[in-house]
Amino acid sequence: MKQSIIESIKSLPALSKSILDINRVYADENAGIGELAKVIEPDPMIVANLLKAANSPLYGFGQQIRNVSQAVTLFGMSMTRSIAIGNSVRKLLNVDMKPYGVSSDVFADVSAKQAKLIQSWYNTIDKEKADKLYLAAFLQETGKILISSDIIQEDEDVSFKSEIETTNNIAQVEKSYVDVSSAEVTAAVFEHWNFDKDFIEMIKYADNPSAAPEDIREYSTALNIVKTIVPINKPFGDGSINFGLRKARDAGYDYEVLEDMLDDILDTMESE
Secondary structure, X not given: OOHHHHHHHHOOOOOOHHHHHHHHHHHOOXXXXXXHHHHHOOOHHHHHHHHHHHOOOOOOOOOOOOOHHHHHHHHHHHHHHHHHHHHHHHHHHOOOOHHHOOOHXXXXXXXXXXXXXXXXXXXXXXXXXHHHHHHHHHHOOOHHHHHXXXXXXXXXXXXXXXXXXXXXXXXXXXXXXXXXXXXXXXXXXXXXXXXXXXXXXXXXXXXXXXHOOXXXXXXXXXXXXXXXXXXXXXOXXXXXXXXXXXXXXXXXXXHHHHHHHHHHHHHHHHHO
């Protein structure tokens, strides 16, 4: 990993008290929706982002969500935590995604779609694993923010963007410029913030699942499939979908279930 990226990670500010409180409540087996809503309500930024997500077409709740308790009840504790952490992290890192050819809003939308896809897919496989994967999918592209910043500082954004626009292997392009993929950078970021080991490792190996420890490999493989289908440069593109489905088949998944799910998603997107 480039020294400049290592230094950027070391200099990251601490997570806010609100996020620490959210993690504390989430880890408490006796805590519920009410306790989570209470620690979110004093933070206007988290409240605004949570309500924005709740009222977006992506989640299709079919009603206007006006308060935190309502949003937390509909999302559940795992999704609420993921949305809160994801938006707070992007705010802390001061997002500029120009080298990847997208705006900060598009970057956030891709992250949300990766998370939504993995949740819908894995709910048909194992709901407990789906909960673990949702947060990882929502945050797995975080490293791209630091890579983007480094590319801008090195004045390589034009050439980098040109390669990103046409590639089918974003991780390979990243490695050619900064020696590591965004998965490895993301893992280092969350290690800096003392997230749990399994969460860090499933993201760390998401660009190379075959190298993951055996107990983590399924999670890393699922994350890799989802980021293949919804890459930042060609989300839900025909080639992206076909490549992702092929990976799912090769990994032993019932890829037809995933294919049917993607058909439904594409139909929904076309009707919006």
